[in-house]
Amino acid sequence: MTAVLVENGRRQFDYWLTVYKRTWKGSLVSSFLLPLLYLAAMGIGLGSFVDENGTGALGGVSYLQYIAPGLLAATALQIAVSESTYPVMGGIKWHKFYYSMIATPLRPADVMYGQLAFIAFRVLTTCTVFTVVIAMFGGLATPLGLLGLPVALLVGMAASAPVCAVATRLENDSGFAMIFRFGVIPAFLFSGAFFPVSQLPDWIEWLAYLSPLWHGVELARDLSLDTVEPLPALGNLLYLGAWFGVGTWFAVRGLTRRLIK
Amino acid sequence: MTGTLTARVVPLPVRLGAGRHLVERNYLVYRRSWVVFVSGFFEPVFYLLSIGIGVAQLVGDFTLADGTVIGYAAFVAPAMLASSAMNGAIFDSTYNIFFRMKYARLYDSMLATPLRPWDVATGEVTWALLRGACYSAMFIVVMLVLGLIESWWAVLALPVAVLIGFAFAGAGMALTTFMRSWQDFEFVQLIIMPMFLFSATFYPVETYPGAIRWLVQLTPLYQGVALERALTTGTVGWTMILNALYLAAMGALGLYVASRRLGRLLLK
Numbered sequence: 001m002t003a004v005l006v007e008n009g010r011r012q013f014d015y016w017l018t019v020y021k022r023t024w025k026g027s028l029v030s031s032f033l034l035p036l037l038y039l040a041a042m043g044i045g046l047g048s049f050v051d052e053n054g055t056g057a058l059g060g061v062s063y064l065q066y067i068a069p070g071l072l073a074a075t076a077l078q079i080a081v082s083e084s085t086y087p088v089m090g091g092i093k094w095h096k097f098y099y100s101m102i103a104t105p106l107r108p109a110d111v112m113y114g115q116l117a118f119i120a121f122r123v124l125t126t127c128t129v130f131t132v133v134i135a136m137f138g139g140l141a142t143p144l145g146l147l148g149l150p151v152a153l154l155v156g157m158a159a160s161a162p163v164c165a166v167a168t169r170l171e172n173d174s175g176f177a178m179i180f181r182f183g184v185i186p187a188f189l190f191s192g193a194f195f196p197v198s199q200l201p202d203w204i205e206w207l208a209y210l211s212p213l214w215h216g217v218e219l220a221r222d223l224s225l226d227t228v229e230p231l232p233a234l235g236n237l238l239y240l241g242a243w244f245g246v247g248t249w250f251a252v253r254g255l256t257r258r259l260i261k
Numbered sequence: 262m263t264g265t266l267t268a269r270v271v272p273l274p275v276r277l278g279a280g281r282h283l284v285e286r287n288y289l290v291y292r293r294s295w296v297v298f299v300s301g302f303f304e305p306v307f308y309l310l311s312i313g314i315g316v317a318q319l320v321g322d323f324t325l326a327d328g329t330v331i332g333y334a335a336f337v338a339p340a341m342l343a344s345s346a347m348n349g350a351i352f353d354s355t356y357n358i359f360f361r362m363k364y365a366r367l368y369d370s371m372l373a374t375p376l377r378p379w380d381v382a383t384g385e386v387t388w389a390l391l392r393g394a395c396y397s398a399m400f401i402v403v404m405l406v407l408g409l410i411e412s413w414w415a416v417l418a419l420p421v422a423v424l425i426g427f428a429f430a431g432a433g434m435a436l437t438t439f440m441r442s443w444q445d446f447e448f449v450q451l452i453i454m455p456m457f458l459f460s461a462t463f464y465p466v467e468t469y470p471g472a473i474r475w476l477v478q479l480t481p482l483y484q485g486v487a488l489e490r491a492l493t494t495g496t497v498g499w500t501m502i503l504n505a506l507y508l509a510a511m512g513a514l515g516l517y518v519a520s521r522r523l524g525r526l527l528l529k
Contacts, residue, residue, distance in 0.1 A: 037458050038458065040458075042463070046320070049320050177300065181300045181304055199315050200314065200315065
């Protein structure tokens with residue numbers, strides 16, 4: 001049974017890889033160049049002013065080293081969400097390739113696992129390149145910061161699965177604008193990637209704690225600065241894992257109900 | 262009749278009124294998705310709060326070129342206003358117009374009526390400006406509430422935001438007529454994002470060394486940022502006229518190219 005599951009998932013992933021081989025150029029700017037520009041503008045440009053002003057609030061590290069792990073996690077979130085919105089709706093509504101897939105022995109669950117595997121691939125490749133660049137700029141305070149990469153992957157998947165679940169239930173794409181405006185952008189701006197969330201008003205601070213991105217940023221940053229404490233770190237991991245697990249369950253259920261009537 | 266005749270003789274047709282039909286059409290369409298319209302208010306405000314509340318505490322005060330000292334939030338807010346005017350105009354004039362042109366085939370049906378390409382171009386740009394003006398006005402109100410406006414010159418901030426929108430809507434629409442597929446929109450990102458990050462938005466242009474500084478000062482967004490920042494901080498000067506002329510020329514040229522290209526693409 002497991003063997004069949006893995007084989008089905010692998011075939012699905014293979015499909016996405018073939019598609020990506022033909023379209024990867026279209027993602028170069030948004031996935032690889034933009035994070036770098038952000039790093040340069042915020043970390044180095046604005047960072048020089050922050051460092052001049054004193055970085056006591058950041059725990060004494062340079063602004064670049066403070067935001068680099070946060071930007072990595074935030075990039076993972078953005079890639080994951082954009083790959084979980086229009087492509088999923090396209091499979092159901094526009095190109096309808098999900099229907100052709102389930103006309104074979106594949107089940108909707110296999111289709112969803114394949115989709116998630118491809119999203120994981122996208123997050124991982126983008127974040128690997130980004131991690132290398134961060135390291136070259138001196139953005140990692142310790143070598144342990146390389147572990148930010150698996151954390152970024154986990155953040156991506158924790159965001160991707162629930163968004164897929166929503167995408168399988170939406171009738172049209174105007175809901176995606178809402179996900180970006182009220183989910184991704186506030187998470188990007190207020191989840192502690194650019195400044196400590198304790199500077200926020202209390203009620204926004206609590207909202208930040210709910211966001212999976214905050215947990216990812218905390219974890220990645222603690223690893224990079226070598227300030228990990230086991231218990232909170234475990235809590236962050238479990239929280240992210242829960243988003244991924246529950247999200248996947250709802251995504252599979254949503255896709256099954258949508259495709260099989 | 263005379264209208265059609267002048268439209269054929271004069272390269273820039275003088276009929277300015279007919280674009281209103283297109284504005285009306287867009288208004289009717291957006292009434293159905295007003296949530297999307299309203300949600301557009303929030304994005305720049307989120308950016309302002311995040312940088313104004315959070316990052317500002319880390320950066321401290323800034324000294325402008327003429328020696329005025331202002332808080333970081335007051336420094337960055339006018340740049341956010343200019344960038345959001347740019348982003349809104351670009352989004353409306355690239356993605357939306359491309360979709361209407363290639364997929365909805367909207368302009369084919371419009372040009373089958375007495376509307377000419379020039380009307381379509383001016384109508385779309387007018388719509389983008391009206392929508393952008395709503396967002397900019399809201400943003401200026403938020404700046405006022407947060408105490409980030411330091412001068413009465415700021416009453417000109419809204420017209421200038423519309424001017425920025427005009428420049429980018431015109432240019433964006435002209436570029437859109439050259440797009441082949443959605444992949445080409447990566448080039449739009451390639452132009453917009455570096456401008457957003459490096460056009461003296463987050464820190465003063467004096468930070469850059471000589472040659473790069475010149476390059477930054479040539480970008481269209483820099484003109485907008487310089488204008489808005491001068492107005493809201495009250496550090497106005499005569500060079501602002503050049504900034505404004507730059508933007509006006511860019512918008513007019515874009516509009517002209519767009520209407521020429523639309524005619525060539527759709528009227529065969």
